[in-house]
Amino acid sequence: MFSNLAIDVALGLIFIYLLYSLLASIVQELVARLFNARARVLTKALRRLLEDDDRSSDLGIFGRFTFFNWFYELGWSVVYFFAPFQHSPFLKKFYQSPSIRYLGENSASARPAYISPQIFSQAMVHLLRGQPEGHPSETAAIRESLAHNTLKLAPDTLTHLRNLFEDAHHQVPAFRVNMETWFNETMTRASGWYRRQTQVWLLILGLGIAAAFNVDTIAIARILMKDKNVRQQMVQLVANREPSYTALTDTLLRKNVLHRDSSYFRQDTSVNMMFKDTALLGVYAILRQDAGDAKNVLGIRRDCVTDTTGGKKQLHCGFTHPYQKNGWLVLAGWFITALAISLGAPFWFDLLGRVVKFRNLPPQTASSNPGV
Known part of the structure; x- marks a missing residue:
């Protein structure tokens, strides 16, 4: 020894x-x-994904500085805590879709803490497809929705979805795979956000525990x-x-x-x-x-x-x-x-x-x- x-x-x-x-x-x-912190970070990630949520331009020249951005984002975090769908009409539609609505554990945790890539792509296809009875095919319904922006998507999100649909050669299964890859990349970043948030909480709790x-x-x-x-x-x-x-x-x-x-x-x-x-x-x-x-x-x-x-x-x-x-x-x-x-x-x-x-x-x- x-x-x-x-x-x-x-x-x-x-x-x-x-x-x-x-x-x-x-x-x-x-x-x-x-x-319900995980559900809130997941909502933040979906807001960035689906609503082009980048408000740093509101700060003008100050948006170039991390210091001002941090306080600005903190203020919006408080707003989103009480009103998670503020300025996010499509995100609200997404959470109200049947594929997502019933994933919440109970009324106190109405928003789920986890969404699988498959469920995400399924919900997106359902929203883009709408009521397919009046169209000859699901592909035609999605093509028309993206062409006329019937869901009022944010410009950057709409452009990206159109590109993913073109990359899939208008094949719905391939389009779903592309959206799942897009979703997974965002979730990787969201995990980093939550990890940093956890470290901040551990630092605060650690100081309290050390004193207590x-x-x-x-x-x-x-x-x-x-x-x-x-x-x-x-x-x-x-x-x-x-x-x-x-x-x-x-x-x-x-x-x-x-x-x-x-x-x-x-x-x-x-x-x-x-x-x-x-x-x-x-x-x-x-x-x-x-x-x-x-x-x-x-x-x-x-x-x-x-x-x-x-x-x-x-x-x-x-x-x-x-x-x-x-x-x-x-x-x-x-x-x-x-x-x-x-x-x-x-x-x-x-x-x-x-x-x-x-x-x-x-x-x-x-x-x-x-x-x-």
């Missing part, structure tokens, strides 16, 4: 980051499901470096808990709470709310227990003490550990923890496995294989 100070300190910190990243991921997913649980990276690192007994207890805790975290991580992956890739829009996103899900409640309970065990090992906590100096009893509440006497360093430690949590639990889970594997190697093997 290969063990030294740096490896053991790193192991303790990685375990702490994994533990609180899992907690933050569960809370973030709860918030996302309460606000007093997860001070700087103080933890100093304790692990200075106190051999604490370091050994933390390594032992990691060794005992690391195998069970494989099962916990697998559970959260199956529940679509964690993601190892960018596929944030998948078939299995329709699940029960978190407070109805006993498996996730069990994971949360285990994590809270582990968080308590880690705090007990490290000895970092808040407490209230009674000061009788001067003959008067005064109650003082604050940090009890000597490594947390500097308030600015505590804030910095919380912020570092929040940044670590924002990287996501899968990152720390994979890194923990690598470090544990490296630490368990014989000294000769470890020194000759530093990249393990």
Whole structure:
């Protein structure tokens, strides 16, 4: 077994980051499901796809700057939160089509969080075809709809659909395949949008969790470096808990709470709310227990003490550990923890496995294989 100070300190910190990243991921997913965040990002992607939704030109010369664009888009995000089909007549028709309307889980989540490429192309063909009884064929109906823009499509969207129809040589099956490819490309970008949104939420939640649980990276690192007994207890805790975290991580992956890739829009996103899900409640309970065990090992906590100096009893509440006497360093430690949590639990889970594997190697093997 290969063990030294740096490896053991790193192991303790990685375990702490994994533990609180899992907690933050569960809370973030709860918030996302309460606000139907995936469905809202999917609607945003379809708005960009079908409505030429690019309002940066409204800012004039300021639209060239990312700073102004960010605040402008934030303002429109608030508008679209309450009125998702504002200035989007065709998008409203799309969501009202039978192929899409009944995909929502319930009245509170009327818009689906996932649409397959096949359902997208089917809904588009149905809208473009209209009532085909008066036309000799489905192809003729779509051709006439695109030629006369009977659906009042946005100019760029109409041009693109016409090009896709021409590329398909006016064959409806090939036209559907072209639209599915177009849809998949947009969903890849939408996954990136949702991933960035998730990272922002994890950063905010991470800062709140770090403050609430007093997860001070700087103080933890100093304790692990200075106190051999604490370091050994933390390594032992990691060794005992690391195998069970494989099962916990697998559970959260199956529940679509964690993601190892960018596929944030998948078939299995329709699940029960978190407070109805006993498996996730069990994971949360285990994590809270582990968080308590880690705090007990490290000895970092808040407490209230009674000061009788001067003959008067005064109650003082604050940090009890000597490594947390500097308030600015505590804030910095919380912020570092929040940044670590924002990287996501899968990152720390994979890194923990690598470090544990490296630490368990014989000294000769470890020194000759530093990249393990």
